[in-house]
Amino acid sequence: MPKSQNTFYITTTLPYVNAEPHIGFALEIVEADVIARYQRLMKKEVIFNTGTDEHGLKIYRKALEKGVDPQAYCDEYAAKFSELKSLLNLSYDHFIRTTDPKHKAAAQEFWNRCLQNGHIYKKNYQVKYCVGCELEKTESDLVNGKCPLHPNLEIELIDEENYFFKFSAFQDQLLKLYKDNPDFVKPPTKLKEIQSFVQNGLEDFSISRLKSKMPWGVAVPHDPDHVMYVWFDALVNYISTLGWPNDIENFEKFWPVIQLAGKDNLRQQSAMWQAMLFSAGLPNSKQILINGFISVDGQKMSKSLGNVISPKELVDRYGIDATRYLLVGLGSFGEDMDVSKKRLDAQYTADLSNGLGNLCSRVAKMCEKLQANTDVSFSPAKGRSFPSAFTKKMNNFNLSTALRQVTQAISDADQYLSDQKPWQKIGEAQISILQSAVEKITEIAWLLQPFMPQTAAHILKHFSEPKITSMQPLFPRLPE
Ligand SMILES: [Zn+2]
Numbered sequence: 278m279p280k281s282q283n284t285f286y287i288t289t290t291l292p293y294v295n296a297e298p299h300i301g302f303a304l305e306i307v308e309a310d311v312i313a314r315y316q317r318l319m320k321k322e323v324i325f326n327t328g329t330d331e332h333g334l335k336i337y338r339k340a341l342e343k344g345v346d347p348q349a350y351c352d353e354y355a356a357k358f359s360e361l362k363s364l365l366n367l368s369y370d371h372f373i374r375t376t377d378p379k380h381k382a383a384a385q386e387f388w389n390r391c392l393q394n395g396h397i398y399k400k401n402y403q404v405k406y407c408v409g410c411e412l413e414k415t416e417s418d419l420v421n422g423k424c425p426l427h428p429n430l431e432i433e434l435i436d437e438e439n440y441f442f443k444f445s446a447f448q449d450q451l452l453k454l455y456k457d458n459p460d461f462v463k464p465p466t467k468l469k470e471i472q473s474f475v476q477n478g479l480e481d482f483s484i485s486r487l488k489s490k491m492p493w494g495v496a497v498p499h500d501p502d503h504v505m506y507v508w509f510d511a512l513v514n515y516i517s518t519l520g521w522p523n524d525i526e527n528f529e530k531f532w533p534v535i536q537l538a539g540k541d542n543l544r545q546q547s548a549m550w551q552a553m554l555f556s557a558g559l560p561n562s563k564q565i566l567i568n569g570f571i572s573v574d575g576q577k578m579s580k581s582l583g584n585v586i587s588p589k590e591l592v593d594r595y596g597i598d599a600t601r602y603l604l605v606g607l608g609s610f611g612e613d614m615d616v617s618k619k620r621l622d623a624q625y626t627a628d629l630s631n632g633l634g635n636l637c638s639r640v641a642k643m644c645e646k647l648q649a650n651t652d653v654s655f656s657p658a659k660g661r662s663f664p665s666a667f668t669k670k671m672n673n674f675n676l677s678t679a680l681r682q683v684t685q686a687i688s689d690a691d692q693y694l695s696d697q698k699p700w701q702k703i704g705e706a707q708i709s710i711l712q713s714a715v716e717k718i719t720e721i722a723w724l725l726q727p728f729m730p731q732t733a734a735h736i737l738k739h740f741s742e743p744k745i746t747s748m749q750p751l752f753p754r755l756p757e
Contacts, residue, residue, distance in 0.1 A: 284531050285535075286324045287325050288309070288326035289309050289326070290330075290539070291328045292330065293335070293336070294351050294354035295339050298587075299578070300587065301539055301570065302539075303365060304568060304604045305537050305568055307604050307605060308676055312674060312676070313369070317368075325368060326370075326518045327369045328518070329351070329358050329372075329375070330507070330511040332504075332507045332510055332511070333506075334411065334486070334493070337492070359372060364588060365600065365601065366597050366598075377517075380510075380517040383522060384505060384509070384513045384517065385496070388497065389498055394557070394558065395443075397441070397442060398440070399440050401437075401438050401439075402435060402436070402437055402439040402441070404483070405433070406434070407426075407430060407432060410426060411508065439487075439503070442482055444552055445480060445481050447556070448478070451479075451548055451552060454561055455468060463564060463566050464609070464612075467543055474548065485506055486503065494507065508545060512545065512546075513553075515536065516559070519532065532559075533560055534563060535563055535564050536562050536565045536566065537565075546562075546565050567610055569610075571613075571616060575615055595625055596752070598728075598731055602680070602728060602729055605677055605728060606624065606677055606680055608677055625755065629752040630755075632691070633721070633751065634750055636687060637736060637751055638747070639694065640715065641745055642747050643714075644745035645746050651708075654743055661723045667679055676728075683724045686724070687721055690714065690718065718740055722740075736751075
C-alpha cells in the first residue's frame with residue numbers, strides 16, 4: 278500500500294539519558310515541533326516522535342556509580358526529558374523509551390530479519406572504544422590517544438567475541454540512495470560528507486556485547502550470552518514507535534520518516550541506520566536534516582568552562598515563545614551557530630519587545646480609542662492561507678529564513694504606521710489605516726503560529742474581538 282499523501286512523520290534523535298537536556302537538543306526538538314505544527318496547519322495527519330535512548334555501558338556505569346538500579350536511573354532522566362514538553366510547549370505525540378517492552382520486541386524482530394538475510398555474523402572483536410561516544414574509534418579518530426569529544430575519558434580496549442553487522446555489503450546501495458535522492462541529507466555539504474565516507478569503504482561494525490560484562494541491553498535472540506550494542510537497538514525506535522512489526526498498517530501509513538539529528542549523528546542516521554533498513558528489507562528514511570553545533574561566545578559549551586546555557590535558563594529569561602523564536606532564529610540546518618547572552622537580549626528587544634510587541638500594543642490602543650467614540654468595527658479576514666513564498670520555505674525546512682520573512686513583515690508594518698501617521702488623521706482616513714494595520718498584524722500572527730503558538734493565538738483572538746482593547750505588553754522589557 279503506497280503511503281498516503283496526507284500523512285507526515287517526523288522524529289528527533291533520541292537523546293541518551295546520561296545528562297540534562299542541553300540547548301542543542303532543545304533546538305532540534307523545537308525545530309521538529311515547528312515543522313510538525315506547520316504540517317498540521319496544512320491539514321496533514323502528523324506523527325511527531327521523540328523519546329529517550331536508555332541502554333549501553335555509559336548508563337550502566339553511571340547507575341552503578343550512583344548505586345541505583347539502571348531502570349530507576351533511566352526513569353529519572355526520562356522524566357527530565359519529558360518535562361521539556363511543557364517547558365518549550367512541544368506538540369509531540371509519541372515518546373518512545375528504548376526500555377519499553379514493545380520497543381525491545383521490535384529490536385529483536387529487526388535483528389532476526391537481518392540475521393535471516395545473512396547480514397549478521399560472529400567474530401572476534403578487538404577495538405579501541407570511547408564510552409563517551411559509545412562508538413569504536415580508529416587511530417585516525419584519536420588526538421593524543423584520546424577521543425577529541427571526550428578528552429577526559431580513557432580510550433578502552435575491547436577484546437571479545439561479538440556479533441557483527443555486514444555494513445560493508447551496503448556500500449553500493451547507499452551510494453545509489455544518495456545519488457537518486459540529492460536531498461536525502463540536508464544541507465548538501467553533509468550529503469557530500471557522508472557520500473565520501475561511504476565511498477572510502479565501510480567496515481562491518483559490532484552489534485553486541487557480552488552480557489557478563491555489560492548486562493544493560495536488549496537480549497540477543499537465541500543467544501543468552503549477548504545483549505545488543507546500544508546503537509543497534511536504539512535506531513529501531515523510529516519504526517517501533519509506529520508499532521512495527523505488529524501494526525504494519527500504521528507503519529505503512531506513516532513511513533518514511535523525516536529525521537532531525539546533530540552533525541555528530543550523521544553516520545549513524547544517514548549510513549548505519551539506512552544500511553540496517555536495507556538489510557531488514559524495509560524502505561529507507563525520507564530525509565535527514567542535520568544541525569550544526571552551538572557554541573557560546575565562540576567557545577565550545579562545556580561544564581568546565583561554566584558557559585553551558587540550559588533551555589530552562591532561556592525560558593526563565595525570555596518566556597516560552599520568545600525562546601522558541603530565538604532558537605529557530607539561530608540559523609539553518611548544517612550551520613554551526615554561536616550564541617551570546619548579549620546578542621540574544623538584543624534580538625529579543627529589537628524583534629519582539631520593540632518589534633512585534635510594540636506594534637500590537639500601539640495599534641490596539643489606537644483602535645480602542647477610536648472605538649470608544651464610534652461604532653466602527655475591524656474584522657480581519659478569516660480562513661487565511663500561507664503565502665506561497667512562506668510555504669515554499671517551510672516545505673523545504675528553511676525555518677530560519679521563513680522566520681526572517683515574518684520579522685520583515687513586522688518591520689514593514691511598523692514602517693507603514695510611520696509613513697501613514699494614523700494618529701494625525703481623522704474619520705475615514707484614520708479608520709482605513711487602522712483597518713490595514715489590524716489586517717497586517719493578523720497576517721503576521723497567522724505566519725507565527727508554528728513558531729510561537731501561544732503568542733499567535735493570543736494576537737489572533739485579541740484583534741478579532743468586536744471591540745479591540747489595549748493590550749498588556751506581549752514581551753516585557755528585560756531586567757537590567
Ligand atoms: Zn568520545
